[in-house]
Amino acid sequence: ALVTSLEGQPQLREVSGIPLQASTVDNWSQIQNFEAKPDDLLICTYPKSGTTWIQEIVDMIEQNGDVEKCQRAIIQHRHPFIEWARPPQPSARNAKDCMVSYYHFQRMNKILPDPGTWEEYFETFISGKVAWGSWYDHVKGWWDIKDRYQVLFLFYEDIKRDPKHEIQKVMQFMGKNLDETVLDKIVQETSFEKMKENPMTNRSTVPKSILDQSISPFMRKGTVGDWKNHFTVAQNERFDEIYRQKMEGTSINFFTEL
Ligand code: A3P
Secondary structure: OOOEOOOOOEOEEEEOOEEEEHHHHHOHHHHHOOOOOOOOOOOEEOOOOOHHHHHHHHHHHHOOOOOOHHHOOOHHHHOOOHHHOOOOOEEEOOHHHHHHHHHHHHHHEOOOOOOOOHHHHHHHHHOOOOOOOOHHHHHHHHHHHOOOOOOOOEEHHHHHHOHHHHHHHHHHHOOOOOOHHHHHHHHHHOOHHHHHHOOOOOOOOOOOOOEOOOOOOOOOOOOOOHHHHOOOHHHHHHHHHHHHHHOOOOOOOOOOOO
8 A cells, every 4th residue: 555645745664764665664574574485586676776677687597598488477576575565686786876767766656755856866865865775875784794695796887788797697696507598698688678678577567656657767778877967066076975985994896887
C-alpha cells in the first residue's frame, strides 16, 4: 500500500536513521528476520547505480544466455526487492552520476518524494536524506566489509568500459562456466539499447500513476559523465570538498568519466 501524507506527497520514514518508504518500515521485522540460504545471491546496490542492469546480467548468466527464458517475467519478479517485503552483490556507481539519475527518477516516480529543483535536490542528496539513505554510507559500508565476506564489488563504470570482462567476473563468482559465444550474447542482450527496448526490463508495464515515463524514461541515458550536464562549476567544487570529507580514510576510487 502506498502511504502518502495529507498533502498527497509520499513521505519517508526511518529505520536506524535511514529514510525508507513507509511500506518497508511497516514490514521491517519481517525483512530483518529474513534467513538466506547458503547459495542465495544478494544483489545490493545503491539506488540508480545499475540495479536493473546487473539483475539482467545475473539472470542471463544463470539461464546460460537463453534469451527466451529471461523473457519469462518482468525483472522485478525475477529478482524481487527484499525491502519491498515481497521478497539485494554491491554495485556502485560514482556519486555524481548517481545523484543526477536519482533526481530524474524522483521526478518521474510518484511514490517517492518530489525532488524539488536541482539545486534543492543537490542538498538533499549530499545530506543523505533520500530513500535508502546516504550514498557515502552505503558505498563505504560495503567497501569496508567486502574482503571479509563472499562479496563481489562491481563498478558501473567498469561494466560500461568493458562489459565482457565484468560479466565474466560475475559468471566466475556464480560458479558458472559459459563459453565465449554465450558471453558475447549476454554482452549484447544487456546493452543499454537492448534493455531500453525490452519490456521485461524497461518498466513499461508499471502504471503511469507510479512511474511516469513521459516525465523521464526509466532507461534514461545509461552513460558515465552526464553529471557534467547538471553540475554547475560551483556545485562541483562544493561537491568535491564534501566528498573528500565524507570519504576520508577509504581507499575506494571512482571514475566519473570514461
Ligand atoms: P541514468 O538515469 O543515468 O540513465 P537502477 O536500475 O539502479 O535504478 O539504475 C538506473 C540507472 O542505470 C539509469 O541511469 C539507467 O539508464 C541505467 N541503466 C540501466 N540499464 C543499463 C544498461 N544496460 N547499460 C547502462 N546503463 C543502464
